[in-house]
Amino acid sequence: MERLRLGFIGAGFIAKFQATALHFVRGVDLVGVYALKGSEELAAFAKQTGVGDCKVYPSVAELCKNCDAVAIFAPNYVRVDLVGQVADAVQAGAKLKGIICEKPLGRNVKEARQLVNLAKGAKLPTAYFENQIHMKAVKSQLKQLAPVQKTMGPLSLARSAEEHAGPHEPWFWDPTRQGGGVLSDMGCHSIAIGWYVLTPVGKPLTYLQPAAINAETALLKWGQPKWRKKLLDKTGVDYAKTPADDFATGMVTYRNPDTGQLVKAQFTNSWMYDKQGLRLLMDGLGPGYAFEINSLLSPLNIFIGDEAAASVADAESALEKSTASRGLLAVQPNEADLYGYVDELEDARDAFLAGRDALLNWEYGLEITKLCMAGYLSGERKRTIDLTDPAIQKELETYVPLIAQGKGGEVLGSEGA
């Protein structure tokens, strides 16, 4: 089997998770990393776990010369610059077979489109890493229900939620660097999965046409004085000045272009889910059938009593974004596989070795960014946004949400006071 030599740009949280996932992926070696911080640690981890003889490179250009594909695992606000550097490296002779970018593709449509154009200009196949679409549970329900769907008709309602108690790094909380709050950070997952599961079996990813979106953004926990101060002390981000949404919910309506049927995907995201840890919840309802996925339901529970709790050093070993290290704890033994990281890496490997885009390419990522932006627009205007209106589509091309501009107080109102 031909092997793919992969290089990482960024060596933080997701890079470590993806390196963990690589342990279960055949034919891919992690051969290099470039990052402002964490490179040495990631390289040591890769060597120790046997996922590759990972070398630390001093620049994007050097990394690109020494691998077959690169993955952008750096923060949202450095995307355009970093992909520009990759495109320059290709121009200078680096022989890359593909480029991966984590969600969200851009902080807004303009940035996402810049990325699409940079990759096109460099003639690079792309992979947009939206892991939830690759989850084995999502694939299995599709496979199980495909024959039912053929006889009964497709799903008409999907609901998806991703929630946890808040991100790990300060830049996520800063709406100007991240691109917004939870709607930008996690709404992109839930909107994508909703659209995906509603799509009739065998039809392309964007077959269902987005018709309308109605969304609400709110600051329910981290704007309260006590929590605002905690956030300021921990991250340096002041939600009295630049608040962001810690809760977002909404509904996207899609139109089936052949039958005219309208179907709906509801999404809910929060950074105020003070329960065990990260929870992904998805369900879908069709005529006479349904599915439901809850990532907190594990075959494994452990119990740690108060006396024993002092000996637990790392709460997050049980579950991503764990909030507790004692009591009855849900443990997911293989989160990298559960959340779809293994499968998205395999998909990118097969695509790049065959010289094509992955299942989800950057044009698809751009569409998801557009839906998130339309969600912010709906929250600002407090009305349903007609996605079939050419004037709205034009406006979205350059729209930057007030929250992302650092003017969240105008939208989140007194909730943040």
Ligand SMILES: NC(=O)c1ccc[n+]([C@@H]2O[C@H](COP(=O)([O-])OP(=O)(O)OC[C@H]3O[C@@H](n4cnc5c(N)ncnc54)[C@H](O)[C@@H]3O)[C@@H](O)[C@H]2O)c1
């Ligand atoms: N799919 C998921 O569920 C998921 C989960 C977490 C993060 N993410 C995404 O992954 C991306 C990274 O998130 P993270 O949690 O790993 O962030 P992080 O802050 O933990 O790590 C970022 C890494 O990028 C490096 N970096 C920052 N600026 C850089 C620059 N200019 N050049 C090179 N390296 C630079 C940092 O030094 C660090 O190594 C984000 O876009 C985030 O949305 C996705």
